[in-house]
Amino acid sequence: MLTAFLIVLRRELLLALRQKSDLFTVFFFFLIVSSLFPLAIGPELSTLNLIGPGVIWVGALLSSLLVLHRLFESDYSDGSLEQLVLSGEPLTILLLGKVIAHWCIAGLPLVLVAPLIGLQFSLPTSSLMTLTLTLLIGTPVLSMFGSIGAALTIGLRGGSALSSLLILPFYVPVLIFGAGAVGAQLQGLDISGHLSILIAMLCFSIGLAPLAIAGAVKIALE
Amino acid sequence: MSFWKFSSPQTFYPVAKKLSVIFFVLAAVLTIWGLYIGFFVAPTDFQQGESYRIIFIHVPAAWMSMFIYLVMAFWAGVGLIWNTRLSSMMAHALAPTGAMMTFVALWTGALWGRPTWGTWWVWDARLTSELVLLFLYVGYIVLRSSIDDPRRGDRASAVLALVGVVNVPIIYFSVQWWNTLHQGASVSLTKSPSMASSMLLGMLLMALAFWMYSIAVSLVRVRKIIRQRESNASWLSKSVG
Numbered sequence: 023m024l025t026a027f028l029i030v031l032r033r034e035l036l037l038a039l040r041q042k043s044d045l046f047t048v049f050f051f052f053l054i055v056s057s058l059f060p061l062a063i064g065p066e067l068s069t070l071n072l073i074g075p076g077v078i079w080v081g082a083l084l085s086s087l088l089v090l091h092r093l094f095e096s097d098y099s100d101g102s103l104e105q106l107v108l109s110g111e112p113l114t115i116l117l118l119g120k121v122i123a124h125w126c127i128a129g130l131p132l133v134l135v136a137p138l139i140g141l142q143f144s145l146p147t148s149s150l151m152t153l154t155l156t157l158l159i160g161t162p163v164l165s166m167f168g169s170i171g172a173a174l175t176i177g178l179r180g181g182s183a184l185s186s187l188l189i190l191p192f193y194v195p196v197l198i199f200g201a202g203a204v205g206a207q208l209q210g211l212d213i214s215g216h217l218s219i220l221i222a223m224l225c226f227s228i229g230l231a232p233l234a235i236a237g238a239v240k241i242a243l244e
Numbered sequence: 245m246s247f248w249k250f251s252s253p254q255t256f257y258p259v260a261k262k263l264s265v266i267f268f269v270l271a272a273v274l275t276i277w278g279l280y281i282g283f284f285v286a287p288t289d290f291q292q293g294e295s296y297r298i299i300f301i302h303v304p305a306a307w308m309s310m311f312i313y314l315v316m317a318f319w320a321g322v323g324l325i326w327n328t329r330l331s332s333m334m335a336h337a338l339a340p341t342g343a344m345m346t347f348v349a350l351w352t353g354a355l356w357g358r359p360t361w362g363t364w365w366v367w368d369a370r371l372t373s374e375l376v377l378l379f380l381y382v383g384y385i386v387l388r389s390s391i392d393d394p395r396r397g398d399r400a401s402a403v404l405a406l407v408g409v410v411n412v413p414i415i416y417f418s419v420q421w422w423n424t425l426h427q428g429a430s431v432s433l434t435k436s437p438s439m440a441s442s443m444l445l446g447m448l449l450m451a452l453a454f455w456m457y458s459i460a461v462s463l464v465r466v467r468k469i470i471r472q473r474e475s476n477a478s479w480l481s482k483s484v485g
Binding site: 170174175178179180184187188189190191192194195198199202219223230234237238241242244 | 376379380382383386387390391395396399400403404406407408410411414415418419421422
């Protein structure tokens with residue numbers, strides 16, 4: 023079971039590294055979207071400071087949607103998704119491997135670059151730490167929920183736009199507590215509650231989302 | 245003669261017609277009665293004046309918007325687990341009514357908010373979570389309608405509805421916490437401590453009327469869906485003639 027999980031994870035990462043365009047798209051989309059906000063709102067540092075955490079979180083959320091359709095679409099069309107279902111290994115575990123690979127491509131780079139963008143919004147160092155930490159806990163949850171949407175829309179026309187529409191409402195709690203933690207810290211409040219709830223959402227989604235993803239994949243392949 | 249035989253579209257189709265007529269009549273009677281009490285019997289609110297009377301539409305619509313989502317997810321789940329066609333059709337039929345109720349609740353809320361709070365919209369916890377609920381309905385309907393194969397559409401949208409039901413409390417509480425943290429508009433919907441009994445009666449009657457209407461209109465819609473899906477069945481061509 024563990025070997026199968028690792029094989030899937032390795033395969034997905036290898037595919038992503040061989041075709042780097044996805045990695046770059048997500049990364050630069052995030053940078054560009056976050057840089058658009060100061061241009062639209064104006065360069066006053068006090069305003070930017072106020073909206074910074076929210077903008078960076080929304081940017082991360084949209085960027086992680088960007089490559090969601092890649093998660094299942096090519097595997098579906100060349101039949102390898104069917105082979106995963108037929109392999110006899112637990113499908114939830116195999117799909118968890120795919121989701122974690124998606125996070126490594128569309129989540130982890132954002133976590134790493136977020137402090138840099140935070141500096142552009144003149145966030146203090148302590149906020150940068152919190153921002154990175156909340157993104158580190160929160161982006162896997164985004165990948166989990168996003169994969170449900172991607173699995174439900176396998177093979178449909180306009181699949182990626184459709185899955186964004188389905189999934190964005192479920193991102194609301196993550197956004198609230200992720201961006202909220204940074205905002206609360208800027209106001210000098212305790213953020214351990216925010217972090218605990220984010221971690222709870224992470225545990226919850228790791229436990230339950232693979233079931234929904236596996237169900238959706240099986241439905242799509244029927 | 246078993247109760248379960250009504251789970252077949254063929255037996256349910258004629259029953260739904262009779263039931264929908266009954267529920268439409270009930271809805272009409274209750275609406276007239278409720279609106280009469282709401283407009284002529286219930287006293288004018290001393291704080292809000294006449295504008296409070298929109299609650300006779302607003303509150304029932306808000307109740308139904310949440311309740312219908314639960315019922316819809318229930319039928320979708322039943323359809324997913326036991327593979328019963330009619331359950332999935334019922335879930336499918338409920339969604340537009342639920343979305344409409346959510347929209348009505350938001351719209352009438354805005355109309356009420358303007359004279360009372362002085363603004364069309366505040367980022368209050370209830371308003372925000374109702375808005376998210378509308379998005380959930382829209383997602384369900386869009387997913388359902390973009391899948392051509394009806395069986396797959398049933399099952400995929402059922403998964404979405406169930407994921408939604410699990411998440412609705414999380415979304416609601418997070419929005420509530422977000423709101424209290426921000427201390428934005430400090431307005432409360434439960435402003436009047438005690439409600440005149442005629443107001444309460446009017447509201448309950450209207451809630452029942454909305455309930456009956458939702459049942460009736462879903463039954464009509466489920467009949468349309470049956471007719472569409474089972475268009476090849478021989479019983480249908482006989483009964484429609």
